[in-house]
Amino acid sequence: MTTQTAHADDHHHEAPKGLARWLFTTNHKEIGSLYLIFSLAMFLVGGAMAMIIRAELFSPGLQLVNPEFFNQMTTMHALVMIFGAVMPAFVGLANWMVPMMIGAPDMALPRMNNWSFWILPFAFLMLLSTLFMPSGAPASGWTLYPPLSLQGGNSFAFVIFAIHLMGISSIMGAINIIATILNMRAPGMTLLRMPLFVWTWLITAFLLIAVMPVLAGAVTMLLTDRFFDTSFFNAAGGGDPVMYQHIFWFFGHPEVYIMILPAFGIISEIIPTFSRKPLFGYTAMVYATASIAFLSFIVWAHHMFTVGMPLGASLFFMYATMIIAVPTGIKVFNWVSTMWRGSMTFETPMLFAIAFVILFTIGGLSGVMLAIVPADFQYHDTYFVVAHFHYVLVTGAVFAIMAAAYYWLPKWTGHMYDERLGKIHFWWSTISVNVLFFPQHYLGLAGMPRRIPDYAVQFAEFNMISSIGGFAFGLAQLLFVYIVIKCVRGGEKATAQVWEGARGLEWTVPSPAPLHTFDTPPLVDDSLEHKDRLPS
Amino acid sequence: MASANYYVPHTAKWPIVGSIGLFLLVSGFANWMNGSTIGPWMAIAGAATVILMMFGWFADVIRESEAGLYNDKVDASFRQGMIWFIFSEVMFFGAFFGALFYARIFAVPWIGGEGTGVMTNSLLYPEFQAAWPTNGPAGLGGDFKTIGAFELPLINTLILLTSGWTITMAHWALKKMQRKALVGWMLATVALGVIFLFLQSYEYVHAYRDLGLTLGSGIYGSTFFMLTGFHGLHVTVGSIMLLVIAFRCMKGHFKPDHHFGFEAVAWYWHFVDVVWLVLFLFVYVV
Secondary structure, three states, rough: OOOOOHHHHOOOOOOHHHHHHHEEEEEEHHHHHHHHHHHHHHHHHHHOOOOOOOHHHHOOOOOOHHHHHHHHHHHHHHHHHHHHHHHHHHHHHHHHHHHHOOOOOOOOHHHHHHHHHHHHHHHHHHHHHHHHOOOOOOHHHHHHOHHHHHHHOOHHHHHHHHHHHHHHHHHHHHHHHHHHHHHOOOOOOOOOHHHHHHHHHHHHHHHHHHHHHHHHHHHHHHHHHHHHHOOOOOOOHHOHHHHHHHHHHHHHHHHHOOOOOOHHHHHHHHHHHHHHHOOEEEEEEEHHHOOOOOHOOOOHHOOOOOHHOHHHHHHHHHHHHHHHHHHHHHHHHHHHHHHHOOOOOOOOHHHHHHOOOOOOOHHHHHHHHHHHHHHHHOOOOOOHHHHHHHHHHHHHHHHHHHHHHHHHHHHHHEOOOHHHHHHHHHHHHHHHHHHHHHHHHHHHHOOOOOOOOEEEEEHHHHHHHHHHHHHHHHHHOOOOOHHHHHHHHHHOOOOOOOOOOOOOOHHOOOOOOOOOOOOOOOOOOOOHHHHHHHOO | OOOOOOOOOOOOOOOHHHHHHHHHHHHOOOOOOOHOOOHHHHHHHHHHHHHHHHHHHHHHHHHHHHHOOOOOHHHHHHHHHHHHHHHHHHHHHHHHHHHHHHHHHHHHHHHOOHHHHHHHHHHHOOOOOOOOOOOOOOOOOOOOOOOOOOOHHHHHHHHHHHHHHHHHHHHHHHHEEEEEHHHHHHHHHHHHHHHHHHHOOOOOHHHHHHOOOOOHHHHHHHHHHHHHHHHHHHHHHHOOOHHHHHHHHOOOOOOEEEEOOHHHHHHHHHHHHHHHHHHHHHHHHH
């Protein structure tokens, strides 16, 4: 069977130019670029909010913003970073790379692919517009716990519907990715020959389809409680505010893995390339990913140990959570084993990948600490939690996205990025991010609560250190933007393979990848098999 | 004749129309809820835009399908898409069923003093005794009666089950290329869906007017109307989908070996049917 894009007689048609090209595109690479650009923009918006937060926390007392606005910043920072920066970045990477990695001509449902993306700018227009409303943006925290979230101003309904739009976008994006992976693989690309990035996205897409509707249900119940008299989360009517937390975190915990599993996939691509060795324990990696995904459905209540649960429930959720350390440990050890006795080189993507392995593991270990119920009673809602999830999300998810950007930029643009600047960006980011988040562990252990604009003077030094790290980390990302723009505009020509140790279908097409790749599906055999990534 | 190539359209103009429509629709809702007078108009404009988008988009797809541009692989992608869409819908209903089970198994007994709820009960609601149905310790919405399972709901159950049978008969007729029988069975299925909706609205009016059961009747009213309401919404959508397929059957669309549009709607209809069975059991019977 031959596969090619569209009708042959249409080839003389001029592709639309300018804005229309981007509005109407069905091409997975163009849509991938849109996702990535959107994600970068939101990363800067969310980052600016983080700068406001760190500026206010630079010293005790209230200096820059009023507490109400501070709460809006913590809420919006989280919503923007999760739904605007991290998730779209991974979807953008999937759009770009999955079809090329499995030898497909495009995504399975190209029109819906366009729609998935173009809902997002509208969703964020709605979300960000709340900043300019008289009552301000939502200030209840991104988890929108009732009854607090129900007491917000006019922004409330806009936030709920913005989340609905983001959910619709995510679900359609995930359906497209799952259909592409299951249906569009080239002959010979068996499931256990798929690159790990594809595997992790297959499982992530499943998680997305399973839990985004649950979030939609949860926020719909909030909406009806506020506007239509229902009593889901109102004890006076027989409901329970804690019930919201259960439903929310049934979404929320898999959501955490939605933001990290594709990162695992990226790291599993990069480390073998720069170690010039096949990935250690490929099959174990696949099973570990699936195990983590399964466990993510039965650990949600560890986010709410202090809310008052029956002892049996607390114990179950504690042990179930700690079990996650086993498959995660398999992954970490496999990455390390892949590097073991490899002919390693340390280009920027590899540096970010190695930093990921070390720093994500720190975040993972503080997660195990938080899983212990009696210890969590101390840590809950302190800066220790903030430090924990920023280690997994910033030095985890965001570092993996950075690594992916450096790794695949030559394939996307046809130019090598500036390696010297990339290395500067890496060291600047890695040092500053630790200055930013590591002291927050101590702050939390010493009892500083999170989501407050003011604090006791005993926390002053560590907060100042943390803020300095924060400003430095923020500045470093402007350098990243410069590096990306510079690479798009020009630079040393990239070869098709780009990296000496790179294996896989995406490296067999020219750089930059032409608009349409694998119109005719390639035949995949052992020479490209992921497990046989041998040095050339 | 089916094309050998995987069909990838070059451009798509409808998705952006859909995005604008959705944006208008939901920001209209949000404005409406906040009491703004332009809200309803925005929502109506948004709904109209979304409907326009669906007409245009589906028309494109139907045209391409009838022109034979879709090969088996495209067909398989559509199947994947529909299966996972229905799975997402299952999870959406799961959230509301979860709320129902949580309220009945945990929340209400705890407020009534069971288990760890002893102090909650004695300090906040000493008068309250756990029971189901309930509108909570504050008796929100006033006294109400519930709708008996073995009255209208049982009839509705039989109607939906029958519609599952009629659509299967329609599928058989399509496979045997008996156009007339196909259209007949399709219209019968639509009719059953509409009767279901009619009875459901009658039940709602009865609940509001005679039984005192409203959306504001505490946790019982909340779960009852949310579950039956979203189900009714899905029956409405399903009926419209069935009607469109019925029209397409009249126009001579579909072949015995190539009729995914029909199958997708049939899957959706069975899904709506199964949700009703679970709902009938846990909302009305138990």
